[in-house]
Amino acid sequence: MPKTLYDKLWDSHLVRSEDDGTSLIYIDRHLVHEVTSPQAFEGLKIAHRKPWRTGSVVATADHNTPTTDWDKGIEDPISRLQVETLDANIREFGAKAYFPFLDKRQGIVHVIGPEQGATLPGMTVVCGDSHTSTHGAFACLAHGIGTSEVEHVLATQCLVQKKMKNMLVEVEGKLGPGVSAKDIALALIGQIGTAGGTGYAIEFGGSAVRGLSMEGRMTLCNMAIEAGARAGMVAVDETTINYLEGRAFAPQGEMWDRAVAYWRTLKSDDGAEFDLVVRLNAPEIKPQITWGTSPEMVIPVDGRIPDPEKERDEVRREGMERALVYMGLEPNMAATDIKIDKVFIGSCTNSRIEDLRAAAQVIKGRHVASNVKLAMVVPGSGPVKDQAEKEGLDRIFSEAGFEWRQPGCSMCLAMNNDRLEPGERCASTSNRNFEGRQGAGGRTHLVSPSMAAGAAIAGHFVDVRSAK
């Protein structure tokens, strides 16, 4: 029977399953960071258990680390304790690789995995972080897991799972200029809702997806979780293989050839059946902006803030009204009339080199608007930062009035000092616009890197398609 990519990844990692479908699947790569791992290591110690295979572990500190004044270390004592706890745990238990705070290769866990070639096609990848779906861009089965599951994977190398259903999101045609993978993701979530993917593994396909770079595919898979799907994935093609060749942890020589031969089989067979197919027409997708406190509250840049009075569903209407109050917006207002206070370009969604290039292209030779209090760029990793500096992007940003920071999660979740103050409004390339996500009382609008850059220059949202 023809199989989907997800079926293949599932079958090739299935250790055992019970009659009711409860299964053990084997885990190839376990990414670890400081926030969701301390209690898991502690649990192992209390139970006198040893990790099953530390060779699967790749760790970094990213959520809590500062993005300025690295010479001063981590000033917040509680954040520092968490990072030091990770250092100690890795020292005690071991890992294949650890990129601690201050390491040149440190960065956001979902940026460094692929960048180092620690994420390879055909793998099962887990991490105590919901955006682990990012790695699916490499035809991996990648799940975000909770801390108990982190402990379970450390101890047994397996995850208890039931097979999900198959969803295909097919995006056909050519994206317009100024429209990116982020806009596909937001348009999809606008269409199916934040619970639309619940219970499914999403495969992204179609000519528009095949036309994306690996960076773009990672952005798309990253946002699968915001559509409710624990895993998103894209089939292997030349783009995948070209990206991986020569990466630090990628196989080499004869092993590389063997691996590539296998990787080429990692796609859905012709005639494979999906439980649900969602279609998007790429040329119709416009740059997107979220207006509310859930990623499904999204409109195209030429749209208007929706009017709750026109919503018939009571729960939805109340949700919209509450979101409008929180966001300080009025119904029917044009998206381009929304003025902003801060701009954040970063996060595991949009902090890779291509994202920084796209933003720099919009900014070049211009200056951040006077009403913008802070515009910052936080590269996803040390190597992204180095590459950007080699290309002179840091100068473009600095000359335009952006702050050029050290890598980390930063204002995506504001666990370090980078945050919004109550009432501040931000154009952000991150993935969550939840209440308080970027700082208590902060107001987040999710957009693509070029839309964030355009907003920084104008001081309000602009249609980057016409602003060029």
Place this chain on the structure above:
Amino acid sequence: MEKFTRLEGIVAPLDRANVDTDAIIPKQFLKSIKRSGFGVNLFDAWRFLDHGEPGMDISTRKPNPDFVLNQPRYEGASILLARKNFGCGSSREHAPWALFDYGIKAVIAPSFGEIFYNNSLKNGLLPIVLADSEVDHLFHEVEAFPGFRLMVDLEQQVVATVDGGTVYRFEIDAFRKHCLLNGLDEIGLTLQHADEIKAFEEQHIAQQPWLFT
């Protein structure tokens, strides 16, 4: 993990859809390296009018009188009634830890964020999926009758009003139910299959040796 068998308790209605784990336990409290003590900061940004930081003395905080858990009629609630997609967003297990620590032992909603759903079951917190119309009905009941209580019986897989007038059946995976009823440690259960895992691993190494270098 604590066993979950039967529960009877006051129901608190949280009438919002898409309640995310950032709202359940805001990020500033994730800096802890412990599993306990999150209950005082459950729904911190909604429950209090002042901004909460780790280590603050709760007796000096300003509770938000409008928030459901601060209303006297819901004091001591052990069952939370919620709308669709409860627990969406971040994978933080601190969310079920905070609910459990606060005293919530079951959450009823039409749907849940998947990672949250899983995390809850591993911590003795029972997430119960009921149909939209059933949840709607319960919201009306809770609001109409102060002191409204429900009974949850995991063995029978039912939620019922204490007078037995309304009984709703819910589904739960047999394995999860077994673990919850007996308070079983899942790692121990999985390790009973260590030989199978080893055998799988050997065959996996032979097929994709590059994954093991």
